[in-house]
Amino acid sequence: MSMIPFFPNLKPTVANRFWFDMTSDDEMQTKRYEDERRNWTAATDLQPLGKVHTITGVETDDEDANDDSEDTDSHDEEDDETNDRVIPVTQDFYSADDIQMNDETSPTAP
Amino acid sequence: MNLFEELDTLDPSSKLVPPRIETPTPHKIAVLILLKQYVKEKKNSMDSGITMRPQRRRMFCMLMFKLIQEADMTYNELHNLITNKPFKLDALMLESFEKAMSEFCGSASIEALFDFAEMQNIDTLLNEDYGVSQFSMVGVYVRRVAVVLERFSFAEMMCMYRNICLYYERGIRALSSGARKLIVGGVLHRAQTPPPSAPEEEIHKDTAEPKQEQGEVGQPLSRWAPKQAKFFINKQSELLDNDESSALSPKQLQLKVQQIIEDLPLNTTSYFLGYMNQLRIRDYYNALSALHRALDRSPVRLMSQEKGYQYFCINLAVLHATFGHREEALAALRESIMLAQEHGDKRSLNLANTWHCLLRDELPLSYVQRSVADISDADGNLLQNYTLALHFAVKLGTVAGYQPLRLFDLLQHSDQLTNRNNLSNHASEALALRSAVWCAYGRHELSALYAQLLLSVRDRFNCSGSAGMGSALASYAMWLHLQGELPLARVLLHRAREQLPRMPNAECWMISQCHVTIQSGIYRCRWHDALKACDQLHLLDPSAAMQQRAAIYVAKREFFNARRLLDKLAAKSELPFLLRMRVQVLLAYCSLAEGNFSSEAVMLLLRVAEDMSESQMDYELATVDMLLAQVLLMLGMPQKAYQAIKRSMDDIHINGGLYERAKADFVFVRCLLAIKDANARKAQLLKSLDILERSAQSFKKLSAHAKVLDVYVFLAQRFNEYGERTLRNKYAGEFRRYFMEHPIPREYLGGP
Numbered sequence: 001m002s003m004i005p006f007f008p009n010l011k012p013t014v015a016n017r018f019w020f021d022m023t024s025d026d027e028m029q030t031k032r033y034e035d036e037r038r039n040w041t042a043a044t045d046l047q048p049l050g051k052v053h054t055i056t057g058v059e060t061d062d063e064d065a066n067d068d069s070e071d072t073d074s075h076d077e078e079d080d081e082t083n084d085r086v087i088p089v090t091q092d093f094y095s096a097d098d099i100q101m102n103d104e105t106s107p108t109a110p
Numbered sequence: 111m112n113l114f115e116e117l118d119t120l121d122p123s124s125k126l127v128p129p130r131i132e133t134p135t136p137h138k139i140a141v142l143i144l145l146k147q148y149v150k151e152k153k154n155s156m157d158s159g160i161t162m163r164p165q166r167r168r169m170f171c172m173l174m175f176k177l178i179q180e181a182d183m184t185y186n187e188l189h190n191l192i193t194n195k196p197f198k199l200d201a202l203m204l205e206s207f208e209k210a211m212s213e214f215c216g217s218a219s220i221e222a223l224f225d226f227a228e229m230q231n232i233d234t235l236l237n238e239d240y241g242v243s244q245f246s247m248v249g250v251y252v253r254r255v256a257v258v259l260e261r262f263s264f265a266e267m268m269c270m271y272r273n274i275c276l277y278y279e280r281g282i283r284a285l286s287s288g289a290r291k292l293i294v295g296g297v298l299h300r301a302q303t304p305p306p307s308a309p310e311e312e313i314h315k316d317t318a319e320p321k322q323e324q325g326e327v328g329q330p331l332s333r334w335a336p337k338q339a340k341f342f343i344n345k346q347s348e349l350l351d352n353d354e355s356s357a358l359s360p361k362q363l364q365l366k367v368q369q370i371i372e373d374l375p376l377n378t379t380s381y382f383l384g385y386m387n388q389l390r391i392r393d394y395y396n397a398l399s400a401l402h403r404a405l406d407r408s409p410v411r412l413m414s415q416e417k418g419y420q421y422f423c424i425n426l427a428v429l430h431a432t433f434g435h436r437e438e439a440l441a442a443l444r445e446s447i448m449l450a451q452e453h454g455d456k457r458s459l460n461l462a463n464t465w466h467c468l469l470r471d472e473l474p475l476s477y478v479q480r481s482v483a484d485i486s487d488a489d490g491n492l493l494q495n496y497t498l499a500l501h502f503a504v505k506l507g508t509v510a511g512y513q514p515l516r517l518f519d520l521l522q523h524s525d526q527l528t529n530r531n532n533l534s535n536h537a538s539e540a541l542a543l544r545s546a547v548w549c550a551y552g553r554h555e556l557s558a559l560y561a562q563l564l565l566s567v568r569d570r571f572n573c574s575g576s577a578g579m580g581s582a583l584a585s586y587a588m589w590l591h592l593q594g595e596l597p598l599a600r601v602l603l604h605r606a607r608e609q610l611p612r613m614p615n616a617e618c619w620m621i622s623q624c625h626v627t628i629q630s631g632i633y634r635c636r637w638h639d640a641l642k643a644c645d646q647l648h649l650l651d652p653s654a655a656m657q658q659r660a661a662i663y664v665a666k667r668e669f670f671n672a673r674r675l676l677d678k679l680a681a682k683s684e685l686p687f688l689l690r691m692r693v694q695v696l697l698a699y700c701s702l703a704e705g706n707f708s709s710e711a712v713m714l715l716l717r718v719a720e721d722m723s724e725s726q727m728d729y730e731l732a733t734v735d736m737l738l739a740q741v742l743l744m745l746g747m748p749q750k751a752y753q754a755i756k757r758s759m760d761d762i763h764i765n766g767g768l769y770e771r772a773k774a775d776f777v778f779v780r781c782l783l784a785i786k787d788a789n790a791r792k793a794q795l796l797k798s799l800d801i802l803e804r805s806a807q808s809f810k811k812l813s814a815h816a817k818v819l820d821v822y823v824f825l826a827q828r829f830n831e832y833g834e835r836t837l838r839n840k841y842a843g844e845f846r847r848y849f850m851e852h853p854i855p856r857e858y859l860g861g862p
């Protein structure tokens with residue numbers, strides 16, 4: 001009828017902090033996105049002289065076509081990184097040339 | 111989700127495709143609007159020269175951190191947060207926020223969103239003088255939202271705007287219809303976007319909302335962002351480790367984990383949290399499959415370093431160990447050690463070795479001693495391992511009965527390390543361990559003190575649910591019971607049950623409860639209850655259960671049964687030192703109480719006394735002395751008996767329970783009487799009357815009815831001898847009165 005010593009359970013915890021310490025570099029990622037955006041806006045501010053012609057960039061149209069329509073996590077970001085839509089920003093109506101251009105470059109054109 | 115993305119995540123070193131920034135949710139926009147109000151106000155205050163109160167600024171910063179890191183809320187919840195303590199905004203800012211929100215969603219059109227997303231607007235938020243720093247956590251948050259909003263096409267902006275309006279409307283409706291009415295089934299909801307062209311449908315949808323937990327993949331109104339998920343997972347996993355009752359309940363946690371997995375399927379830690387949840391409720395099969403799932407979902411290579419599967423092998427071993435499958439755990443550990451050696455992963459190797467030692471209950475002390483030299487350059491993990499090794503060595507040493515001085519040296523060493531490196535859970539464990547070590551060596555008072563210390567600083571250590579806390583609660587509860595405070599003991603055990611509801615942490619309070627029941631049964635001569643509790647104890651600690659059962663038989667005076675059990679116990683090889691000593695004492699008692707005063711029994715006692723004094727177990731020695739005093743009295747050697755009892759009185763009164771103290775008093779008085787010659791005895795008895803009264807009171811407090819009756823019988827008999835009729839009648843009357851209330855069979859009187 002006496003005391004019993006109670007020892008604490010000395011097993012280390014299951015989760016190793018190693019797993020949960022994976023750092024994600026938010027700052028770098030955000031900065032990269034901002035720089036790209038800035039470069040893109042700077043690039044499209046230029047008014048090209050003469051006739052505009054397409055510069056085919058990395059084809060991301062496949063991805064667009066395969067996207068679920070509901071998924072709006074913007075694939076536009078990938079699009080924006082490339083300059084394959086050189087429709088000048090000042091133009092606010094489609095000209096005949098543009099329609100032709102789209103037909104040529106669009107892979108889903110009949 | 112792209113399959114290529116999934117592969118990339120699982121093997122990140124091959125292609126450096128970064129994960130995309132998450133789409134902002136309406137909650138984030140609302141938070142930014144709130145921030146804008148604050149920045150505006152701060153600018154006004156700077157312009158006008160009146161500074162904002164620092165407390166207000168601080169509370170707002172805390173509010174922003176909370177909003178950024180935690181999961182998305184509905185608008186009404188956000189509103190409740192900013193209108194109640196402790197984050198209550200002052201009236202002006204609240205009004206301007208509400209006005210801004212209503213203008214944004216009500217009177218203005220999508221232009222408001224476009225204006226908001228303008229770089230100029232964002233720049234005011236990030237202004238150096240009165241905005242937030244762009245490199246701070248809030249600043250990065252703002253920039254992430256801004257950079258995604260900038261790239262939205264018109265259709266997406268439209269969608270976004272509609273969602274914000276919907277979010278706002280739902281929130282307003284909830285606020286107006288009643289406080290805390292959760293509209294869409296919970297804090298984090300997946301809702302279907304009702305078509306905005308049918309506004310009357312919305313009202314019907316609201317009433318049917320609670321069923322919409324499993325929303326389709328529409329434009330979600332709220333969604334887990336990676337940072338929020340990370341914060342949530344870290345917090346919950348830490349709570350599950352240290353304070354399980356404060357974590358979310360298993361069902362809720364499972365729900366949240368599933369939501370995170372749906373929203374962020376490439377996030378690996380969420381699967382691991384799911385596994386921990388399954389482990390916590392002791393669901394073996396689900397835990398195993400959850401662990402496999404987490405393994406499947408984790409990248410094999412991480413940060414250009416081959417990680418391999420050794421870490422998961424260790425986790426598999428831990429899983430088996432938690433469920434008590436010793437062989438499987440050891441097999442998994444062997445595999446993990448091989449893998450760790452293959453991949454050259456020192457950290458995993460250390461962890462595997464630690465578990466190996468813990469499972470086999472052995473510790474190569476040379477390893478411990480060798481690491482003394484390396485201690486300065488050890489990284490955090492290694493340090494924790496080393497502290498753990500020290501604690502384990504102390505535990506093994508105590509159980510084996512080593513010299514306490516060496517053990518306390520080790521403890522001090524470990525304390526230095528923990529204090530230097532702020533390892534708070536190790537510090538609390540060290541306190542619990544100290545309490546246990548003091549207890550094992552008989553200084554129960556000190557042990558209770560340490561337990562109380564740990565219980566009182568548990569908030570500072572943030573470890574309310576850890577194992578150290580459990581053992582402190584169990585130990586202190588038992589101590590309180592021994593002091594006769596049964597209700598307090600019950601309160602503590604109840605508290606322990608709440609904090610640590612499940613195995614394996616629940617083991618200590620369950621054992622404590624069994625012991626408390628057994629002891630209480632022995633005191634009251636309720637043998638059936640005590641034996642039942644022994645059966646329960648047997649599942650947790652078989653040897654202790656056998657010893658307690660033997661103690662019950664001894665108290666019942668069934669010496670044959672007791673001896674049978676004790677012989678079986680004595681034959682076992684791997685008993686803790688303390689238990690072995692107690693078994694010997696009980697054996698000696700058996701033979702003495704039966705009436706045959708063989709020298710063997712006395713030799714046994716003396717040998718035990720020698721072992722105890724070597725190990726410095728003073729209290730146990732004192733109890734042996736008390737037993738010796740009783741024996742010597744019976745043998746007719748009062749002087750020696752008196753010396754023995756005098757030797758033991760101090761220790762028993764300091765460290766003993768109420769029962770031992772009362773018994774020691776009783777034996778002391780009997781010895782006193784024995785050493786006096788016949789005519790002085792009466793005077794002596796009258797002088798010692800109050801000691802006996804006190805011991806009778808103590809026995810009454812413990813409900814040890816047999817002993818109370820013993821005391822009264824003794825007094826009545828002695829007074830009868832000395833011819834003191836009145837006192838004799840008085841105590842005979844007490845006896846009779848007490849016997850009426852608590853009739854104890856005659857055979858149990860005169861017991862130990």
